[in-house]
Amino acid sequence: MKRLVSVVICAFTESRWNDLVRARASLACQSMEPAEVIIVIDYNPRLLERAREQFSDAVVVANTEAKGLSGARNSGVARASGEIVLFLDDDAVADTQWVRYMTEPFIHSDVVGVGGMALPKWDAGQPPSWFPEEFLWVVGCSYVGLPADGDYIRNPIGSSMGFRRASIVDSGGFSSGLGRIGAKPVGGEETELSMRMRQHSANHRVVLCRKAVVNHRVTLERHRLAYFMRRCYWEGVSKSVIVRRQSARINEHAERLHTEKSYVLTVLPAGVSQGIGTALRNRSLRPLGMSLAIVGGLLATCVGYARGSLVPEPVRNVA
Numbered sequence: 001m002k003r004l005v006s007v008v009i010c011a012f013t014e015s016r017w018n019d020l021v022r023a024r025a026s027l028a029c030q031s032m033e034p035a036e037v038i039i040v041i042d043y044n045p046r047l048l049e050r051a052r053e054q055f056s057d058a059v060v061v062a063n064t065e066a067k068g069l070s071g072a073r074n075s076g077v078a079r080a081s082g083e084i085v086l087f088l089d090d091d092a093v094a095d096t097q098w099v100r101y102m103t104e105p106f107i108h109s110d111v112v113g114v115g116g117m118a119l120p121k122w123d124a125g126q127p128p129s130w131f132p133e134e135f136l137w138v139v140g141c142s143y144v145g146l147p148a149d150g151d152y153i154r155n156p157i158g159s160s161m162g163f164r165r166a167s168i169v170d171s172g173g174f175s176s177g178l179g180r181i182g183a184k185p186v187g188g189e190e191t192e193l194s195m196r197m198r199q200h201s202a203n204h205r206v207v208l209c210r211k212a213v214v215n216h217r218v219t220l221e222r223h224r225l226a227y228f229m230r231r232c233y234w235e236g237v238s239k240s241v242i243v244r245r246q247s248a249r250i251n252e253h254a255e256r257l258h259t260e261k262s263y264v265l266t267v268l269p270a271g272v273s274q275g276i277g278t279a280l281r282n283r284s285l286r287p288l289g290m291s292l293a294i295v296g297g298l299l300a301t302c303v304g305y306a307r308g309s310l311v312p313e314p315v316r317n318v319a
Contacts, residue, residue: 005034005103006082006165010063010072011090012042014050019091019217024055026093032100035082040072066176069158070189074173077165086162089140091217092118094160101212102162105150112167112197112204115156116212117142123220130225130289134271135297138231139218145267149210155194156206160214163197167204171196188238195242225293232297236304244309268294 007027011020020039027037037058041048052060061079065071077085086102088094098116105111118141120127136143140159147153156162168174174189194206221227239260275291278284 004082005032005084005086005099006036006038006076006080007034007086007088007099008038008040008073008076008080009088009090010040010042010069010076011047011051012044012069012072014044014047016091017047017050020051021054022093023088023090024058026095027088027099028057029096030094030099031097032103034086034099036080038076038079040076040079042069042072043067068176070174070176073189074176077168077173080165083165084162085165085168087158087160088214089159089216091219092159092214093121093217095213095215098160098212098214101209102160105207105209106162106164108205110203110205111207113156113161113163113194113206114212115153115206115208116160116162116214117208117210118157118159118214118216120218121215122218122223124223127218128223128225129286130293131223131228132271132275132290132294132297134267134294135228135232138228138235138297139216139222141216141218144271145263147208149208151208152205153208154206155191156208158190159216160212161190163193167197167200168193171200188235188242191238192242228293228297229300232300233304233307236301236306237308238304239301240305240308264298268298 009020009023024037024039027034037055039051039055039058039060040063041051041060042063048060048062059079061075063072063075064078065074073087076087084103084106086099088098102114102116105114120136120139120141133144137157140157142157171193173193175192197204197206222231271294272291275287275289275294278287279291
């Protein structure tokens with residue numbers, strides 16, 4: 001049975017206008033055309049007017065909830081008419097099969113969410129020599145350590161994800177206390193929402209679809225080590241907020257940071273070991289730089305987590 005699909009793109013700045021144009025264009029040549037494309041503008045009247053003039057073939061609305069990505073996504077969900085709502089970042093370009101592959105897993109009634117694959121498109125043409133693939137989540141992309149196609153995941157990556165609209169609504173939507181606000185690199189709203197969905201019903205699942213691919217732009221700013229460390233820090237802050245929110249939910253207690261624990265105990269040590277081994281065999285500093293970045297990124301995340309555990313919510317008020 002063909003399902004009605006809405007695609008939501010959220011935007012907040014004119015500096016990414018060309019990216020937004022490309023994102024919208026990628027949805028116009030899908031093998032399975034969505035019923036509607038909704039572009040949500042986050043508290044930027046000038047961008048809202050420009051988008052309404054440019055995208056006459058899309059529904060362009062203003063964010064009517066709290067400022068930030070979470071509020072913008074909720075505004076898109078409120079406007080959506082589709083049974084399934086897909087989310088595409090404004091700086092990502094969807095493969096022509098993206099909509100079709102993203103919706104296929106929903107034939108299973110217990111699937112409430114799907115995560116696609118986000119591949120990095122580096123502005124410099126290639127990643128920095130020190131950048132480890134285990135930390136591609138820093139730039140909003142799929143990282144080394146994700147499970148096999150079709151396997152259960154706790155939460156999708158925000159640049160390429162989809163949920164049943166009813167499940168989003170029933171779970172209370174994306175939390176305004178989490179999610180990117182302007183240029184501050186915070187996140188975790190899709191994680192917290194996915195966990196609330198699972199608490200609503202233990203049978204609900206979010207699955208990974210490796211065939212559903214988007215190319216996610218990585219700007220030169222995000223090539224810098226300073227951004228890498230800052231993003232890791234804010235990820236730690238976000239995770240501390242999620243843990244506090246989930247601590248009262250007994251059914252979720254054991255799952256709160258299960259994904260992170262597995263990642264830290266298996267994926268990262270393997271990455272560090274591989275980098276050191278390759279550096280010694282090839283007498284090259286590049287793999288060693290990747291190992292050092294893994295250690296530094298983990299430490300920054302831990303510091304952020306500790307800091308977030310000591311300050312009140314919401315994340316947006318953390319200096």
